[in-house]
Amino acid sequence: MAKLENKTKENPKLEQNRLSDGRISLYLEYYLGREEKPVLDENGNQVYYESGKMWGKPKFAIKHHRRKENLSLYLIEKPRTPAERQQNKETLELAVKIRAEREQEFKESMLGYRLKKDRNVNFLDYFQAYINDYTKKDIRMVQIALSRFKDFLKEHYPMHEFGIKPELITKDMMEQFVAYLQSRSVGEGAKSIFQRFKKVIHYAIDHDVMLKDPCKGVTCKADSQILRKDVLSPEEIQRLIACHYDNENPNVRRAFIFCLYCGLRFCDVKDLTYKNIDYANKLLKFE
Numbered sequence: 467m468a469k470l471e472n473k474t475k476e477n478p479k480l481e482q483n484r485l486s487d488g489r490i491s492l493y494l495e496y497y498l499g500r501e502e503k504p505v506l507d508e509n510g511n512q513v514y515y516e517s518g519k520m521w522g523k524p525k526f527a528i529k530h531h532r533r534k535e536n537l538s539l540y541l542i543e544k545p546r547t548p549a550e551r552q553q554n555k556e557t558l559e560l561a562v563k564i565r566a567e568r569e570q571e572f573k574e575s576m577l578g579y580r581l582k583k584d585r586n587v588n589f590l591d592y593f594q595a596y597i598n599d600y601t602k603k604d605i606r607m608v609q610i611a612l613s614r615f616k617d618f619l620k621e622h623y624p625m626h627e628f629g630i631k632p633e634l635i636t637k638d639m640m641e642q643f644v645a646y647l648q649s650r651s652v653g654e655g656a657k658s659i660f661q662r663f664k665k666v667i668h669y670a671i672d673h674d675v676m677l678k679d680p681c682k683g684v685t686c687k688a689d690s691q692i693l694r695k696d697v698l699s700p701e702e703i704q705r706l707i708a709c710h711y712d713n714e715n716p717n718v719r720r721a722f723i724f725c726l727y728c729g730l731r732f733c734d735v736k737d738l739t740y741k742n743i744d745y746a747n748k749l750l751k752f753e
Contacts, residue, residue, distance in 0.1 A: 476565070476569065477496060477497050477569060477572065478494040478495055478496040478497070478535070478565060478568055478569060478572065479494065479495050479497075479565075480492065480493075480494060480561055480562065480565045481493055481494070481495050481534075482541070484543065485540075488542075488543050488544075489540040489541065489542065489543065490540060490541040490542075490543050491536070491539075491540055492537045492539040492540065492541065492557070492558075492561045493534050493535060493536045493537055494534065494535040494537065494564075494565055494568055495532055495533070495534050495535075496532060496533040496534075496535070496572060497530070497531075497532055498531040498532060498533060499530075499531055500528055500529065500530045500531065501528070501529045501530075501531065502526045502527070502528055502529075503526065503527050503529070504524060504525070504526055504527075505524075505525035505526060505527050512524050512525075513525045535568070537561055537564060539557050539560065539561050540557070541554050541557055541558065542554055587631070587632065587675060588629040588630070588631070589629075589630050589631065589632045589635060589670070590612070590615075590616065590628070590629055590630065591629070592632070592666075592670060592675060593612045593615070593666055594612065596608075596666050596669060597609055597612060604662065607658055607659065607662045608662045608665070608666070610659055610662075611659045611660075611662040611663040611666070612666075614646075614647060614650070614659055614663075615643065615663060617646075618642075618643050618646045618647075621646070622642060622646070623639070632670060632675055632676040632677075633676070633677065635667075635676075635680045636680050637680050637681075637682070637683065637684060639680065640680045640681050640684045641684055643660075643663075644656070644660060644684060644685075644686045647659055647660055647686060648686065654688050656686050656688070657686045657687065657688045660681075660686040661686075663681075664681045667679060667680065667681050698726070703726055706726065707723055707726075721735050721736070728750075734752065737752070738750070738752060
């Protein structure tokens with residue numbers, strides 16, 4: 467029989483079997499793990515190893531589980547011509563390539579099996595738990611990302627409106643989700659929401675809740691033309707400052723004028739305190 471180079475840690479291994487017609491059949495053998503069962507006597511009691519008068523460790527019967535896959539590839543047992551030897555070489559190279567591909571598939575399927583078995587979670591609940599522990603200032607955008615995803619599922623995947631398993635979130639679904647976000651938001655809105663959504667996906671991958679990244683290769687671009695904003699002229703700013711209305715709030719008015727002159731957003735101004743003021747250098751500092 468042909469000599470195969472088998473590495474002990476390969477799974478599956480490339481094996482061979484001689485057929486009655488003189489050919490050598492190539493197949494893969496997968497090792498699926500071992501199972502230990504306690505050895506019992508005729509009365510159903512646990513059997514132990516005996517050492518002198520002292521009972522030793524309990525006995526276990528070990529069963530190794532394997533599975534075979536026929537490749538439908540055959541070698542000539544005793545090639546006699548250069549053509550037959552070349553045929554054997556090409557067949558063996560193909561078998562080795564298939565074995566490597568099967569090993570990668572096997573690793574991913576086994577990991578996926580463990581994730582499904584041990585991490586059978588509802589992604590919407592997982593997302594909400596992520597938000598509950600979130601402490602950064604952009605939490606509102608993260609909440610919007612979850613809300614938009616729920617709305618998207620309700621409209622496009624109603625069977626998953628109240629729950630979806632992580633492994634059912636695919637790249638095709640993410641491309642549809644991006645189109646949905648862009649239909650509901652303008653400028654940076656859709657892009658910003660999708661960025662927060664991807665943060666949760668990557669967090670789930672890092673914590674073994676998801677196997678693959680469905681967002682990989684999916685982009686959400688902002689429309690540069692929509693992002694162009696008009697700038698107020700000094701005259702327009704003065705007209706705004708001169709405006710008054712009944713029951714106006716003087717603090718809101720001052721904050722608005724402050725935003726006009728320094729360019730800060732309302733969400734930045736409302737969080738300012740005296741700790742943000744550097745009196746010595748006459749600076750206002752914030753993150």
